[in-house]
Amino acid sequence: MVAGNLPRGAVKPSNTRSADCPCPRQFSYKHPRQFLVAHQTSPRPQLPFLYPSGQHLSNGQLQRLFSISANHKKFIKETAKLSVRYSLLIFVLTSCFSIASLGILSEQQERAFPSPHEWSLITRFRFRRGKWWQVPENNEEEGFPNWARVYSELQHTLNRLENTGKDGAGLTEQEEGGILVPGVGKAGFDITAKSEEWRQGYYEVLMGMAGAAERLDGWVTDKWRRNVWAPEFVESASNPRPKAVLPGMPELPDEEHRVPAADAPETFYLKVITSKGFTTYQRLSAALGYADWLSFRKLPDSAEEMYRWALDIAIAGLPTPEPSTVISRETGVLSSTAPKEFITPNVVYAATNLATFMAGHGKVASALPIFVSLLRARLSAADEVIIPTPSTQKDSSLTGTLLSLLSEPDYPPVPPSGDEPLLRKETDRCEEAALKNYIGEILFATAGTSSAQRQQGLSWVRDGVSTSKTAQSFESIKPNEGLRKKCEQCEEVGLESWGKIMTYLAAEAREKRDAANSGLTSLVWKVRGTKGLDEDVENLEGESEGVMLRLNKLRGRMLKEEYDDMDRKYARTFVF
Structure with missing residues (x-):
């Protein structure tokens, strides 16, 4: 059966909608979360840019705005746990590293500066x-x-x-x-x-x-x-116009x-x-330190009184009931008949500082006898008997190294009291050289026109330089950097004094030669001849140049050693 034409209205267009089932327009048909609806019963949605600002959100809308999904919650929890875990781990590692660094530094300081x-x-x-x-x-x-x-x-x-x-x-x-x-x-x-x-x-x-x-x-x-x-x-009274503080410095209160x-x-x-x-030595060192401070503050009278107090402290430690048989309290001169066992290092130390102070303040007449008596006491003292001590071999194994690092370093032995008899040591030869330099300088400065005393003073200075030069070759001084530098400084002072003396003598000889070649005296010297004067000038100038060459060479070596020492020190992380 062939279908005929359908009656009008039997088939409805597909794009038409029933009037009894209203539906929103297609352009606004989206997910509800993307819109804010003014009235839930209203079929017409309101777009965000058309939403009236005076209206309030409902509780449901607020909950939807601040709601977190399950995956987001899980991510936040895991991130928080990892953050806390790694923060604690970093804190623990940093604390352990800081404590270990402080412990290593403290151990290095303890080995460099032992404490009781x-x-x-x-x-x-x-x-x-x-x-x-x-x-x-x-x-x-x-x-x-x-x-x-x-x-x-x-x-x-x-x-x-x-x-x-x-x-x-x-x-x-x-x-x-x-x-x-x-x-x-x-x-x-x-x-x-x-x-x-x-x-x-x-x-x-x-x-x-x-x-x-x-x-x-x-x-x-x-x-x-x-x-x-x-x-x-x-x-202050001595500084009425103080400087302004530098930029970045806090202001003076x-x-x-x-x-x-x-x-x-x-x-x-x-x-x-x-x-x-x-001990006597400790009290003596404090007294001499205070005396040096008073001398630095330009208080010579108080300083001399303190130097004499230091000498009294040293005399109080003498092992004899009659200290006047060893040294005079008034002059500080050691007796030439004093027994060797009664002369102590403390007395020699205090008397040397007193004589040096007197010489520096122009009292050379009082200082010279003290220096001579001190040199006599040092030269006549009994020689030190060096007892070889068996050297303990260090355990270089791993266990020995660990034990040495973990064990506490020993506190160094307490220095002697200084009340024992004086001994002549190789390490004290520089002290003898210094005394010879002092004696030679004073003799030459107070000689006046006495050529014999001048030559005597010059001989003392030469002997002092020779003694300090010889001391640098001793096996007890050569490996000790402090003692070696002390002997070098003593040699430098002696060479400087020697050079000044020769310069003065050479200038005096030139004046004498020039005077012989001029005026009425030239007739006398023409008869006697000036060849001897020329030779004297030449010899004195040659010795003066030789001494200056030695002095410059020594200072160059000392300066090089100082620079090398500074380079080594600043190249290390920790310096002790």
Whole structure:
């Protein structure tokens, strides 16, 4: 059956929609989250840019806006866990590295500057840091010792050592109730109950603070002690027009907020001198240090009094009830009939410093007898008997190396008291050369027109140069850099004195020759001849040039050694 034409209206177009089933327009038929609908019952959606701003969002819409998917939550949790884990790992590794670095540095400082084992850990740590900062090469920013930092570290050490509740247990006042020093107050403790190592460490702290206080004289700081200012920035009677602080430096505080950067040096020197328990050498060194400080401050009378006090300290340690048979307290001259066993290194040391001070202040008539008696005592002293000590072979195995690194280094032996008999040592030959130079210079300077005394002084200086040159070849001095440099400096001083003497004699001979060739005296010299005068001038000038060549050669070698030493020091990470 063939289908005929369908009645009109039987087939509806496919693009038409029923009126009873309304539907949104196709251009806005998208996911509901992409639109903000004003009324959920409204069939017509509202686009975002057509949404009225005055309308508020419903709770459901807000929840949909701030909702997080399950995958996103999982990602955030895993990221948080990893962040915490790696942060803790980095913190632990950094802390371990810092602690290990601090431990290695502290161990290196302990081996370079040993501290008494009975001190607490904090006290030893402060003491080592104070010693470490005294080395110029360890101050990379400044290039020279930061004495304010040194003083601060040693001050913490001193406070702990003098605290009876910490490292000062057993430290008591003296039976007399303490010694009162004008301008300083009570000074000196009774430290006889402490061990030798403790007393030696306490002495090093006091002397270190005294040295730092000398260099901080006139410096000021604030009450927080965070910054220090040099004297040239501080207005005072000696500095009425102070300099302005450099850009970047903190401003100088007001006068009522300023405090001295360090106590007076005599505070620490007198504490060593007046304490009970120090050896004679320790008290003598403090007295001489204080005397040198007074001499530096241009107080010659006080300095001489302190040098004589140091001599009295040395005399008090003599092993004889009658010290006048050994040395005169008034003149400081050692007796030529004094027994060898009664002459001690302390007496020689104190008398040498007293004579040097007198010679430097023009009292050569008083200094010359002291120098002669000191040289006589040194030359007549018994020779030192060197007892060879068996050398212990170091264990170079892995176990031995680990044990040596883990074991605590021994504290160095305490130096002798200086009250033992004087011995003639090879290491003290430079002291003999220095005495010969002093004697020769004084003899030549006080000779006047006496040619015999001039030649005698010149001979002493030549002998001093020869002694210092010979001492540099000794096996006990050659490997010791400090002693070798000391002998080189002694030779330099002797050559310089020798050169000045020859220059003076050559100039005097030239004047004599020129005077012989002019005026009425020329007739006399024409008869007698001036050949001898010309030879004298030539010989003196030739010796003077030879001495200057030796001096320049020595100074060149010393300068080269100094530069090489500086290169080696600054090439290392840690310098001790």
